[in-house]
Amino acid sequence: MHPAPSIIFFTVFSGLGFGLLAWLGLGLPDVTGWVAFVFFALAYLMAVGGLISSTFHLGNPQRALRAFTQWRTSWLSREGWLAVLSLLVMAVYGAGLVFLGERWTGLGILGSILSLATVYATSMIYGQLKTVPRWNAWTTPALFMVFAVGGGALMAGQVTAAIILLILLGGLQYIAWTTGDARFRDAGHTMETATGLGPVGKVRLLESPHSGGNYLLREMVHVVGRKHARKLRILSLTGLSILPVLLLLLLPAGHIVGLIAVILHLAGTLGARWLFFAEAEHVVGLYYGKR
Amino acid sequence: MTLLPEKTDAKLGLVIDLDTCVGCHACVVSCKGWNTQGYGVPLSDQDPYGGDPSGTFLNRVHAYEVMRPDGQAQTTHFPKSCLHCEDAPCVTVCPTGASYKRQEDGIVLVNESACIGCGLCAWACPYGARELDQAAGVMKKCTLCVDRIYNDNLPEVDRVPSCVRTCPAGARHFGDLGDPDSDVSKLVEARGGIDLMPEQGTKPVNKYLPPRPKDQPLEEIDILAPLLEPVAEDARGFIGWLDKALEKL
Structure with missing residues (x-):
């Protein structure tokens, strides 16, 4: 799949933003007044910034409101609802903390649940697609959720939780990569099943339907970026999990250490999310003799 | 509404004969010609006369080489458009x-x-049947020429999809695949019509008729081969002189 920057930024930053909101909703850290304002501003900046970024790849963003209508079948529509609901609930809860110094516990917990549900809905936009076998598995929602709560814990200054969750995240990312590598083959999709010519013999593309490119190839058959996938995996894993965990374990907790850990985690996450798209193979590539 | 109907009253669709298709791309051209001026926005092209042309098409013809177990290769032309899946x-x-x-009628x-x-429907389609028009930013797909098949202003013979009407080889058939007594259903039954990528569970309405096996085994093709050897061994006249002169050089 084409790793569009707008979609990478959207999933990474909205995931982090909603992850941070989930922690704030639970009162972790227990902040009020100006400190709370800074935390909430950061979370909203990332969550809303990510959502706005996602509209950049739309052909007709002026009709985006229509995306709220089909929540009964569409994960994309559900994500829209959950995002708006969690941002509204957390705005009321945050206003209580910032302006009144009051913690409305029930509202906070509701906001946390909604925030995590938003991340789950985002992950299912990809996880639901049978056409991309690498995504179509439990690892996709699991990974998005742990990215959100792990990165959120890091942002929220929850050191112990961050260490545990980032170790879990590293392991999960490794499992997602290794199991994902075999999933296309295991799903049984081949040029023979795609064309139905399997009973006749082995199929090879003789001639493409067009000499130039097209939307399908640009959007869904992204083969150029996989050359350095192995190196990128190692770099991403080091950034998103190993280095932040080592920093938090070995150095005394503080704002500078926390900031460096967040930056490293963010860089690793962006790399991993780029790979999430670039390595994903869509079955339509089979019709073009590509994967 | 994106909830799929439990059951459609008819299953209009195409039956494509891979044995008959000659790969002329006439269906591609007629599809683009009809659908760029009818239903919805035009099918735009980008850089059509430049160095890197591309454009929106609802129907494209691939060509495959199928290597049979006996070592003979067989060419199959393969038109592909929306299959109007039951479980789309x-x-x-x-x-x-x-x-x-x-x-x-089950048309998608x-x-x-x-x-x-947003392009998510194109991602969800295993067959590459949907293309986002780059000029209008909306998704384009085969409509089964919904503006032809019910159009009383057209002569009855033209009330079929443009690709079907155009195909010079008669490789494309249109009808109700939900009716077991329809011509297309009988054709599918007789020729063993198949679904594309059935493991995706989309239940396509369109069916493909597999190519018939070749009736000549590989060895017999060689009978004519000796006749293809060069025949003009002894050149005479001007050509003969030229041949000798060039030899001497």
Whole structure:
């Protein structure tokens, strides 16, 4: 799949933003007044910034409101609802903390649940697609959720939780990569099943339907970026999990250490999310003799 | 509405004969010609006369070489357009309700004025049947020429999809695949019509008729080969002189 920057930024930053909101909703850290304002501003900046970024790849963003209508079948529509609901609930809860110094516990917990549900809905936009076998598995929602709560814990200054969750995240990312590598083959999709010519013999593309490119190839058959996938995996894993965990374990907790850990985690996450798209193979590539 | 109908009253679709298709691309051209001026926005091209042309098409013809177990290769031309699946994954993923499957005839359509151009339906389609028009930013797909097949202003012979009407080889057939007594259903039954990528569980309405086995085994082709050897061994006249002169050089 084409790793569009707008979609990478959207999933990474909205995931982090909603992850941070989930922690704030639970009162972790227990902040009020100006400190709370800074935390909430950061979370909203990332969550809303990510959502706005996602509209950049739309052909007709002026009709985006229509995306709220089909929540009964569409994960994309559900994500829209959950995002708006969690941002509204957390705005009321945050206003209580910032302006009144009051913690409305029930509202906070509701906001946390909604925030995590938003991340789950985002992950299912990809996880639901049978056409991309690498995504179509439990690892996709699991990974998005742990990215959100792990990165959120890091942002929220929850050191112990961050260490545990980032170790879990590293392991999960490794499992997602290794199991994902075999999933296309295991799903049984081949040029023979795609064309139905399997009973006749082995199929090879003789001639493409067009000499130039097209939307399908640009959007869904992204083969150029996989050359350095192995190196990128190692770099991403080091950034998103190993280095932040080592920093938090070995150095005394503080704002500078926390900031460096967040930056490293963010860089690793962006790399991993780029790979999430670039390595994903869509079955339509089979019709073009590509994967 | 993106909820799929429980059952459609008819299953209009195409039957494509891979044995008969000659790969002339006439269906591609007639499809683009009809659909760029009828239903919805035009099918735009980008850089059409430049160095890197591309454009929106609802129907494309691939060509495959199939290597048989006996070592003979066979060419198969392979037209591909929307299969109007019964369990269409492109419809249910749509966030706006722009994509829908019609209860009355099973045709899968896009309401372009509701399409935000997110592209998720194209991702959900295993067959590459949907293309986002780069000029209009809305999703385009085969409509089964819905503006022809019910059009009383056209002569009856033209009330079929443009690709079917155009095909010079008679490789494309249109009809109700939900009716077991229809011509297309009988054709599918007689020729062992198949689904594309059945493991995706989309239950396509369109069927493909597999190519018939070749009736000549490989060895017999060689009978004519000796006749293809050079025949003009002894050149005479001017050519003969030229041949000798060039030899001496």
